Amino acid sequence: MKRHFRIVLGAAVGLTLIPAPLPALSRDAQPPAAPLILAQAQSPEEEELLRRKKREGAKRDEQRAPRAERPAQRERAERPAARERETVKRRAAEPEPAITEERQKRRKDREAIKRRAAEPDTPAIAEERQKRRKERETVKRRAAEPERAIAEERQKRRKDREAVKRRAAEPEPAIAEERQKRRKEREAIKRRPTEPEPAIAEERQKRRKEREAVKRRAAEPEPAIAEERQKRRKEREAARQRAAEPEPAITEERQKRRKEREAAIRRPENAARLFDSAKEKPVRRKPGAETDQPARARAERLPESDAAAQARASTNPVQIGSVLSEEGRRIERPRRERPEVPEGAELVREVNNRFIFQTNNTYFIERPREERFIIDAREVYYEELPRSRQREVVVRSDGTRIVTIRNRWGDVVRRVKILPDDREIVLVYVEDDHYDEVLEWRDPGLDLPPLDLDIPVRDYILDAEWVEDPEDYYTFLDQPPVEQVERTYSLDEVRRSARIRDKVRRIDLDIINFEFGSAQIPESEIGKLEGVAEAMQRLLKENPGETFLIEGHTDAVGAEVANLALSDQRAEAVATALTNVFDIAPENTETQGYGEQYLKVETQDPERENRRVAIRRITPLIAPVASSE
Numbered sequence: 001m002k003r004h005f006r007i008v009l010g011a012a013v014g015l016t017l018i019p020a021p022l023p024a025l026s027r028d029a030q031p032p033a034a035p036l037i038l039a040q041a042q043s044p045e046e047e048e049l050l051r052r053k054k055r056e057g058a059k060r061d062e063q064r065a066p067r068a069e070r071p072a073q074r075e076r077a078e079r080p081a082a083r084e085r086e087t088v089k090r091r092a093a094e095p096e097p098a099i100t101e102e103r104q105k106r107r108k109d110r111e112a113i114k115r116r117a118a119e120p121d122t123p124a125i126a127e128e129r130q131k132r133r134k135e136r137e138t139v140k141r142r143a144a145e146p147e148r149a150i151a152e153e154r155q156k157r158r159k160d161r162e163a164v165k166r167r168a169a170e171p172e173p174a175i176a177e178e179r180q181k182r183r184k185e186r187e188a189i190k191r192r193p194t195e196p197e198p199a200i201a202e203e204r205q206k207r208r209k210e211r212e213a214v215k216r217r218a219a220e221p222e223p224a225i226a227e228e229r230q231k232r233r234k235e236r237e238a239a240r241q242r243a244a245e246p247e248p249a250i251t252e253e254r255q256k257r258r259k260e261r262e263a264a265i266r267r268p269e270n271a272a273r274l275f276d277s278a279k280e281k282p283v284r285r286k287p288g289a290e291t292d293q294p295a296r297a298r299a300e301r302l303p304e305s306d307a308a309a310q311a312r313a314s315t316n317p318v319q320i321g322s323v324l325s326e327e328g329r330r331i332e333r334p335r336r337e338r339p340e341v342p343e344g345a346e347l348v349r350e351v352n353n354r355f356i357f358q359t360n361n362t363y364f365i366e367r368p369r370e371e372r373f374i375i376d377a378r379e380v381y382y383e384e385l386p387r388s389r390q391r392e393v394v395v396r397s398d399g400t401r402i403v404t405i406r407n408r409w410g411d412v413v414r415r416v417k418i419l420p421d422d423r424e425i426v427l428v429y430v431e432d433d434h435y436d437e438v439l440e441w442r443d444p445g446l447d448l449p450p451l452d453l454d455i456p457v458r459d460y461i462l463d464a465e466w467v468e469d470p471e472d473y474y475t476f477l478d479q480p481p482v483e484q485v486e487r488t489y490s491l492d493e494v495r496r497s498a499r500i501r502d503k504v505r506r507i508d509l510d511i512i513n514f515e516f517g518s519a520q521i522p523e524s525e526i527g528k529l530e531g532v533a534e535a536m537q538r539l540l541k542e543n544p545g546e547t548f549l550i551e552g553h554t555d556a557v558g559a560e561v562a563n564l565a566l567s568d569q570r571a572e573a574v575a576t577a578l579t580n581v582f583d584i585a586p587e588n589t590e591t592q593g594y595g596e597q598y599l600k601v602e603t604q605d606p607e608r609e610n611r612r613v614a615i616r617r618i619t620p621l622i623a624p625v626a627s628s629e
Contacts, residue, residue, distance in 0.1 A: 328383030445499025470531035568593025
């Protein structure tokens with residue numbers, strides 16, 4: 001209402017501001033008659049219009065006054081910018097006639113609606129409203145007060161539930177007696193002594209003895225187990241013999257392929273010698289070694305099993321004590337460097353936590369710690385033992401422990417895997433207790449005559465490139481050494497002595513293609529390890545104490561020391577792939593790089609066959625095996 005009133009008042013003021021003759025605007029002039037007539041109308045709009053006209057007249061009188069009598073604000077209002085703003089405001093306050101009429105029409109409509117709302121309804125409408133009000137009240141009463149039938153049904157069900165509860169709280173006499181009887185029996189059992197009856201105690205002791213016997217049998221396989229293995233080996237040999245005599249057409253085809261393989265082996269005119277020990281530089285042998293006898297006289301019958309190969313090493317069964325029986329002193333961190341260097345050896349260089357030594361005019365590389373063993377380990381700790389030895393214990397997440405004992409030079413003299421049930425599996429064991437007291441390292445192969453075997457090359461070296469059936473890997477690795485084993489050697493003796501390694505057969509993984517100067521295995525080459533990995537898994541399932549040596553080799557291009565480090569990295573890359581992809585436990589694989597010492601093809605040029613990795617099963621060389629006798 002206030003807004004509309006202002007609009008009407010503005011319109012009225014606009015009408016009064018129509019220019020008039022100057023004489024009519026004099027100070028002494030009397031107000032016109034029209035305003036008097038409007039004032040007599042007694043309308044609020046007209047009264048407000050009169051008051052506005054009076055204010056405007058007073059303003060004009062003030063403007064006509066001399067400048068000295070005007071206030072300062074009036075003087076500022078006379079400026080041109082102020083006058084323009086005032087004109088804009090007046091125009092904005094004066095709406096158009098059409099808008100004013102529309103607003104007045106809407107105001108009249110609202111007033112009419114208010115008058116009709118204030119007037120009482122007609123009798124018919126009032127009755128209809130009262131009727132609907134009564135109906136709503138009736139609905140509310142029905143909702144607030146359920147029907148009598150529903151209320152009675154609810155009370156009945158409530159009484160039934162209470163009766164059931166009373167019956168459950170007060171059982172029948174028979175049930176109550178049975179419950180009391182069982183309660184008395186439980187109390188009698190509690191009152192009995194906590195010690196079991198003699199029969200129960202005997203049964204428990206019997207079961208404990210049986211478990212201990214099972215552990216002993218698992219740690220030291222019985223003759224029956226060894227006989228069973230020999231029986232399976234003979235069955236496999238018989239199967240191979242039957243397979244070797246198939247139909248004539250198949251036989252001719254196989255003979256043809258065999259001749260092709262043998263021709264491929266003999267094809268290079270510059271092919272290297274068969275045994276790695278024959279490729280080494282000449283060294284002084286121990287006086288008295290029977291090197292002057294004919295080779296044929298030194299050749300002996302091949303051992304039929306690992307136990308037969310070790311029969312000469314010890315006439316009595318080896319009694320191996322627990323690797324944890326010797327008390328040690330816990331130390332914070334292991335030796336990162338070799339504290340002592342054996343006599344006759346010289347430390348040349350350290351490359352990527354690998355130490356390169358020179359001894360007997362040849363280079364040798366080794367690592368003080370095997371980092372593959374401690375990956376994902378729950379705990380690793382070290383202990384100092386007497387005679388400057390050190391014990392490393394790696395605890396896996398499943399509770400398995402890998403315990404390794406090294407002598408003062410860092411050589412591994414014992415390694416045992418302890419399963420969660422405390423069963424110990426021997427991986428490495430040196431029989432000679434004085435091995436760690438030797439002040440210089442000497443090749444034990446110098447005491448042996450050169451190796452000369454009267455067997456086909458394919459039965460001693462298996463080229464993976466010519467393998468047609470993955471079963472050939474298992475059959476080849478399961479074969480015993482090619483000559484007698486004088487004693488169990490340390491892991492480092494096997495690594496350093498080519499003559500000792502020549503006692504066991506070799507698989508040349510020439511199917512793994514290493515790029516020149518690289519130790520990375522391309523993803524496309526990983527699948528080529530599947531056949532030999534499955535064979536290793538089968539052997540580990542029969543004997544968890546198996547150990548496989550992975551050898552790395554390079555060609556003769558480049559520096560000898562750099563090739564030695566590169567070959568060691570290649571061997572470690574293959575071992576890591578076997579662990580990560582095929583779940584071969586890291587403690588069952590050992591790695592060693594030999595650089596360009598044992599070339600497969602005698603050439604100084606780049607040669608892919610020389611960039612290879614080889615695998616040997618060295619278990620009968622480093623750990624005692626069960627005998628069938």
